[in-house]
Amino acid sequence: MSAAPVVEQLSRETGISTATALFDRIPPHPVNPVLSPLFRRGGLPRGELVTVTGELSVSCALATLAAATREQKWCAGIGLGEPAVSSIADLGVDLDHFVNLATPGEDWLRVASILIESFDIILVDPGFSPSASERARLLAKVRERRMSVIGLRPMPGSTEQIEITDTRWSGTERGRGRLQSCLVRARSQTGIHRFLLPGPTGTPVAVPAGTSEAPAAVSEAASEPTSAAGSEDPRWTTITHLRQVIDHVG
Amino acid sequence: MSGEAQRTLVLTVPDWPAVAAAAEHEIGPGRPVAVLHGGKVIAANAPARASGVAVGNNKRAVGFRCPEARVVVWDEDVDNRHFSAGVGALEDLVARFTLLSPGTLAIPLDSLRHGYPDESSAVEALVSALVDETGWEFFPGIADTVFAAVLASGQARRVEPGRTVDFLAEQPITTLEYAGAGATALIEVFLQLGLRRLGDLARLEAKDVNSRFGAFGRHVHELASGVEGRPLADQVRGEPLDAELDLDAPTTRSDTLGFLARQLGAELLTKVRRQGMVCTQITIELDAAAGQSSSRTWRIEDMQENAIADRLRWQAEGWLAGASTGAGTGPTTGSGPRRGGTDPQALDFGDEPAPDAEDFSADGIIALRLIAAELTTPIGATKSLFEENTGQITHTLERLQGLFGPDAVLVPGIQGGWDPAETNLWTPWQQAAVPERSPGAPWPGALHAPRPTIVEHSAVDVLAADGSPVQARPSGLEAAPTTIRFPTGETAAITDYSGSWPIESGWWDPERTVYRTRLQVVTDAGRALLLSKERGQWYLTGRYR
Numbered sequence: 092m093s094a095a096p097v098v099e100q101l102s103r104e105t106g107i108s109t110a111t112a113l114f115d116r117i118p119p120h121p122v123n124p125v126l127s128p129l130f131r132r133g134g135l136p137r138g139e140l141v142t143v144t145g146e147l148s149v150s151c152a153l154a155t156l157a158a159a160t161r162e163q164k165w166c167a168g169i170g171l172g173e174p175a176v177s178s179i180a181d182l183g184v185d186l187d188h189f190v191n192l193a194t195p196g197e198d199w200l201r202v203a204s205i206l207i208e209s210f211d212i213i214l215v216d217p218g219f220s221p222s223a224s225e226r227a228r229l230l231a232k233v234r235e236r237r238m239s240v241i242g243l244r245p246m247p248g249s250t251e252q253i254e255i256t257d258t259r260w261s262g263t264e265r266g267r268g269r270l271q272s273c274l275v276r277a278r279s280q281t282g283i284h285r286f287l288l289p290g291p292t293g294t295p296v297a298v299p300a301g302t303s304e305a306p307a308a309v310s311e312a313a314s315e316p317t318s319a320a321g322s323e324d325p326r327w328t329t330i331t332h333l334r335q336v337i338d339h340v341g
Numbered sequence: 342m343s344g345e346a347q348r349t350l351v352l353t354v355p356d357w358p359a360v361a362a363a364a365e366h367e368i369g370p371g372r373p374v375a376v377l378h379g380g381k382v383i384a385a386n387a388p389a390r391a392s393g394v395a396v397g398n399n400k401r402a403v404g405f406r407c408p409e410a411r412v413v414v415w416d417e418d419v420d421n422r423h424f425s426a427g428v429g430a431l432e433d434l435v436a437r438f439t440l441l442s443p444g445t446l447a448i449p450l451d452s453l454r455h456g457y458p459d460e461s462s463a464v465e466a467l468v469s470a471l472v473d474e475t476g477w478e479f480f481p482g483i484a485d486t487v488f489a490a491v492l493a494s495g496q497a498r499r500v501e502p503g504r505t506v507d508f509l510a511e512q513p514i515t516t517l518e519y520a521g522a523g524a525t526a527l528i529e530v531f532l533q534l535g536l537r538r539l540g541d542l543a544r545l546e547a548k549d550v551n552s553r554f555g556a557f558g559r560h561v562h563e564l565a566s567g568v569e570g571r572p573l574a575d576q577v578r579g580e581p582l583d584a585e586l587d588l589d590a591p592t593t594r595s596d597t598l599g600f601l602a603r604q605l606g607a608e609l610l611t612k613v614r615r616q617g618m619v620c621t622q623i624t625i626e627l628d629a630a631a632g633q634s635s636s637r638t639w640r641i642e643d644m645q646e647n648a649i650a651d652r653l654r655w656q657a658e659g660w661l662a663g664a665s666t667g668a669g670t671g672p673t674t675g676s677g678p679r680r681g682g683t684d685p686q687a688l689d690f691g692d693e694p695a696p697d698a699e700d701f702s703a704d705g706i707i708a709l710r711l712i713a714a715e716l717t718t719p720i721g722a723t724k725s726l727f728e729e730n731t732g733q734i735t736h737t738l739e740r741l742q743g744l745f746g747p748d749a750v751l752v753p754g755i756q757g758g759w760d761p762a763e764t765n766l767w768t769p770w771q772q773a774a775v776p777e778r779s780p781g782a783p784w785p786g787a788l789h790a791p792r793p794t795i796v797e798h799s800a801v802d803v804l805a806a807d808g809s810p811v812q813a814r815p816s817g818l819e820a821a822p823t824t825i826r827f828p829t830g831e832t833a834a835i836t837d838y839s840g841s842w843p844i845e846s847g848w849w850d851p852e853r854t855v856y857r858t859r860l861q862v863v864t865d866a867g868r869a870l871l872l873s874k875e876r877g878q879w880y881l882t883g884r885y886r
Contacts, residue, residue: 175761
């Protein structure tokens with residue numbers, strides 16, 4: 092049995108001809124393969140605001156944008172304080188394309204609005220929450236310029252939220268070792284994921300097979316894109332619908 | 342090399358920053374002066390050097406060797422202003438000269454050929470006129486290229502025509518310092534490659550140097566081989582590239598002049614760019630309301646309107662200040678803006694003399710003119726194709742620097758050190774990074790990855806279970822840390838901690854002794870922190886965020 096009539100029917104109903112047309116926007120920035128399952132489309136979306144919150148959010152955000160900076164995309168950090176250059180380099184960020192803004196926290200919106208003109212990625216720890224109209228203007232500009240904003244605090248208007256819910260450092264051994272790596276549990280729209288950030292060399296690493304702490308339950312949660320997390324997004328319901336149809340056909 | 346070698350006379354004032362500082366602070370000629378920049382001596386005058394002060398000393402070393410020395414902080418403005426004002430005497434003697442940097446100026450010898458029978462008499466006449474005027478010591482140097490002439494002036498020697506290549510060949514490779522920003526790193530590499538003299542570098546194939554070290558490598562190779570990037574011949578220029586501005590009212594205010602110069606500079610550079618060329622030297626002409634004029638040619642490495650505005654400001658300040666003191670009208674009539682009669686302060690100067698014909702400083706400047714003095718093709722100046730939108734990035738970041746100050750926009754770099762706070766090298770955008778510690782040197786005990794992402798520096802208390810502070814010994818901690826108290830008063834329970842490891846360095850030099858113990862702890866919130874203990878106090882030095 093062919094799927095062609097179903098596809099045709101779908102395209103008539105929703106006005107979508109192919110699956111890629113669902114995302115007829117610009118492709119996302121590539122990210123480290125360990126982190127790509129966190130994102131709906133496997134990469135850092137452009138023209139949108141993404142938030143990364145919880146412990147190790149700075150590391151996670153820097154690791155996310157590292158691959159893009161290596162492709163000559165410029166990235167600026169606002170409100171980060173004094174980041175340690177050695178760890179930025181460890182996370183894989185190209186130092187030639189990273190700029191840190193030591194501007195007052197209350198000016199972050201003004202600084203961001205200037206950076207939007209030419210930068211590809213902005214990493215911001217906002218000093219204050221903008222008003223609704225300011226936020227709308229910022230997001231409109233971000234969409235128009237097709238650049239990515241990563242916020243380190245929960246912000247309304249974000250399309251993807253990554254929250255690091257649990258961190259387990261290993262290696263210290265009560266006074267005998269030193270920090271080796273951290274097992275991170277992160278929740279995003281695509282489910283719950285576990286990985287090492289930072290890994291033994293500083294970069295994110297996939298959890299080696301056979302790690303303790305009920306890996307079966309977690310991997311199940313990770314592989315199942317929770318319908319609850321993204322249910323409010325119309326595109327997501329369309330995909331779920333499409334998947335049900337294909338399952339039915341198969 | 343196309344055409345004749347351009348024989349050049351370079352005049353250098355040795356220890357210029359010290360000379361300028363002495364003039365600025367009105368320090369007598371016999372007194373020792375040392376100029377400090379970034380905590381290190383960058384110049385010292387002869388009396389200071391005689392008592393043992395050397396370039397690179399710190400302030401304490403100067404005080405130890407020469408307690409009577411006056412230590413002055415370096416100021417670029419002072420350097421430029423005094424030099425620009427002092428070399429005014431040359432204007433009557435030569436047709437064209439260029440200020441290479443404060444303390445150094447170049448005169449093409451072609452321009453002297455008609456006035457003087459030979460090179461040595463020309464040099465003698467010029468130097469004696471300058472010394473009479475300024476009282477500074479000048480070292481002359483003559484060679485076939487500007488770079489070689491600068492080196493020759495350091496030794497006060499004249500290189501015979503055609504012998505420049507031989508002269509350059511025996512100079513040590515470190516003289517490439519004069520080639521401009523970025524040379525320092527290259528010199529280190531050359532030394533490691535066993536290139537000790539410029540001749541060793543010049544013997545390499547230009548092609549190989551270019552492919553290994555890029556455009557800047559080719560540039561220094563040309564300098565070392567006595568080849569000079571030719572300025573384009575005059576006939577190539579269809580029209581004179583200049584920009585003029587007549588002011589509505591004369592002004593003496595340097596901020597106004599700077600503002601106007603920035604606009605004018607932008608206009609000129611746009612014109613130059615439209616011709617498909619770049620400008621490497623610029624002549625600035627100022628006209629005073631009373632008819633006097635001042636003209637200077639400046640070489641600017643990174644030609645842009647802000648750099649032009651700075652030069653114009655320095656030239657105007659030096660010129661106006663020189664005019665007012667030269668006319669002997671005293672300090673009350675200085676170069677500041679003339680106040681109206683309503684100012685009660687003005688009554689105190691009841692017998693203020695009217696400015697005579699010589700003193701035009703009070704009226705100020707009525708017209709500005711910028712001329713592109715040297716043009717080259719933009720091959721060396723264009724950005725690579727592989728860099729995406731660098732021009733826009735530069736524009737954006739400069740705008741931010743204009744709003745929040747140059748130190749608000751920082752680019753990362755890494756230098757040597759043990760802890761993240763030491764290896765951090767954040768440099769303001771478009772400034773040359775100056776590492777204090779070599780990253781290549783061994784740093785035993787340096788922190789391994791994973792490293793903290795955010796650098797902190799705040800005193801904290803690390804407490805054991807009984808509430809007493811945890812002491813560190815070279816053998817380890819005396820007690821298990823259980824609680825950390827932050828300066829805000831908050832506390833966090835420590836669930837796990839690493840072994841403590843000490844760093845001991847510089848025990849051979851009391852000024853550089855470092856002894857500290859480091860510890861990584863994990864709090865009950867799953868947060869990892871890097872702590873270090875120095876002189877009995879624990880510090881939070883990094884956060885894994």
